[in-house]
Amino acid sequence: MLLGRSANGLYWMHRYIERAENMARLVDTGLRLALTQTGMAADEWASVLTSAGVRNLFEQDHDTFDTATVTNFLLRDLKNPSSVMSSMETARMNARMVRTALTRETWESVNEAWMALTRMLRRPVGEQDLPLVLDAIKRETALIRGAFHGTMLRNEIFDFAQIGTMIERADNTARILDVKYYVLLPSVAWVGSSLDNHQWQTILRSVSALRSYRWTYEGDYQPTNIAHYLILNRRMPRSLIFCYQGINESLGYLADEYGVRHACHEMASAKLEKLRSASITDVFDEGLHEFLKDFIRDTGALGDRIAADFRFY
Amino acid sequence: MTTFDEMRLGGQARPPYEGYSSWFEQQDPKRLNQKAGDAERVFRRTGITFAVYGDAEAAERLIPFDIVPRIISGKEWRRLVQGIEQRVQALNAFLDDIYHRQEILRAGRIPKEIIANNAAFLPEMIGVRPPGGVYTHIIGVDIVRTGENDFFVLEDNARTPSGVSYMLENRETMMQLFPELFQQVKVLPVENYPQLLRESLKAVKPQGCEGTPTIAVLTPGSFNSAFFEHAFLADQMGVELVEGSDLRVVDGHVAMRTTQGFKKIDVLYRRVDDDYLDPLTFRPDSVLGVPGIMDVYRAGKIAIANAPGTGIADDKAIYSYMPEIVEFYTGRKAILQNVPTWRCSEPDSLAYVLDHLEELVVKEVHGSGGYGMLVGPAASKKERAAFAKKLAAKPANYIAQPTLALSTCPIFTSKGLAPRHVDLRPFVLVSDRIRIVPGGLTRVALKKGSLVVNSSQGGGTKDTWVLDD
16 A cells, blocks of 8 residues: 555655756766867757756856856756756655655665765866766765665555656656757768767767667667667667656556556557557658657656556645 | 762762673773764664754754663662553543543632633543543653652653654664673663554554554654654554645545555544644644544544643643642552642742742743743843743743752763763553553753753753663
8 A cells, every 4th residue: 555645755756866867967978078079068068958958947047058057057056956956855855755665775875865965066066076976976876776676675666666767767868869869860960970970979978878889789870770779779778668668567567456557557558569669760750859759748748647547646 | 959860970880870881981982982973874874853943054953862871770660650650541531531521620629720721722622532532642751850769750741742763763773883782781672662552553443443443644744853753653663654635534534545546544643733633623724634534533433642632631731730630530649749830820929930030940831842941040140030021921821840950861972971961751652551661762961061951952862771670
């Protein structure tokens, strides 16, 4: 038996932990580009802000896209609800609320991550300290995931947490792709300039997939391969289809345990079916941007449906 | 005023402290210093923090923990238990009486006005008999000591006493820090408190509830200063931790919203004050409670611990009548003494109190947590004069007590052991029978000479040992 409010807390706790981690990766990518292509730094930071879905918010208070301003906004600004610090605050607040549903190890890892990051992000982060801070964020969130996966019983608590992680990740990957989709379009790719190579690497790096891409496609940076990898590769842990496999798996366990299927089950399995049967050519034919736009919208709707079906509110 | 030191520093240790004392003498102070630091880290990591109201900066603060245990012999404890049992029986009998026939008022043992004009008396509870006939299920009796055989009850906390999680975590921490010490000194266990609480709550399930009752802990939410404790107890008992927004009256029962629909609750251990419990009956603006829960309660479909309206039993104005109350309902003299108390509502007492402010402690009748009180001997002339004005303006709002020479127990400081004043809050469970774990929460005033042990005023805590002797 699980309270609807607890399911909600678990779901959002994990969405925000995932978001904090993705944000660190995104900043890492932006930083690398800013370092290697100084002329393009402002453009790159602007597109990082768009990927993070906070560009409008940023522009309310700032008009320059320099490294210090953008990274501080993304890492520590509490006015930005998706900044790493805001995300950790929200994740911990939810963890605190549902702490009776968590193992001691999981709660303590969240609490310790929050303490470490609060300390680290108390003051503006200088450029020379950024790599260290970004590593720390990734390490802390990895520790939480490790504690969670290593100690939590696989039951409804685990399922709602897992759904939160996968919905957030699907959304994040789709957003990263959507901001850079034009780089992957065949017409532009024909140019094959070194700039484009950089851009592709950026996409892969921002989902920690640079090395694993090389294992899979032997270092051949084809736009269709990159798109396939991030959208349709079933073994790539941040691809859209992988996230939907995860969502469906967890929803399936919930259906078994509760003995009932809801509207969200149908929505999730229809989406997975569509991804399974699609080829990357289909996706490009449909229009990559349209495909991603629909995907982001549908994933948001799925989240809302899950909240309603399981009485989060 | 001579102070009774429970360990007897500087000389031969008092018998209960002998075992500890000989262990302590063999310890390297450096190592102990390090252990004290370890303890703080443990507390911070597990997130045992509390919020101080009106202190936005320190939203999350630790209650300082001292590594020297407060030790009580088995014999001393057994005597305390007798007194406590008598007292909680009297409290429950008083509550039943006051919400029914009011015999004690008819007998003229306590004045009618003190009930009639008391905000803690809930007219909504008149004629209501809770499941099992128990009103106050969980009681924290604050006890102070002034000498070898002199124990006084300072306060009965009969509403929603807190602090039991500290009792449990303090023991846990001590056992982690000094496992070898527990080999040498035999201490009675306290860790079964959550199981006892669960049994106790099960035993007051409402009539008509078949099988094992569903129990839940109701918290005001994660921003409440005692949230850690609410979560801790729910967790240890293996029951749900609910907020008002999770609950709703469904088909004449209180039910919680789960991922699979609404599920009935039979026993609610609530940590929400009376005022906020039911917006339809009490404060209409409350979002912490459950609309309609009082109707369900009056229909006997749910047990609420503690019952609404128990505040009338631990009100400071009532406190001064406790010796009469105990005698009236148990037919015997109170085993545990009250601290002598002047009721400022009585003109003679008021005159005396105003004349002797420099030696008295004056408390607000409805205050708590050490706020709004005057410790005469520690206050400046100016502070006393200002307080005298407030007192003269609203005498019925205050009671006064002599400044007790609270016993001391040493704390560990960088310069070695140093005596500090302590009190004791044992936790008592009342249902089909009375259950008391051997121990309690020892609060300690960390400032030298201070008599205020409240955590909100710079107090700390200690592990409390009752010896198995």
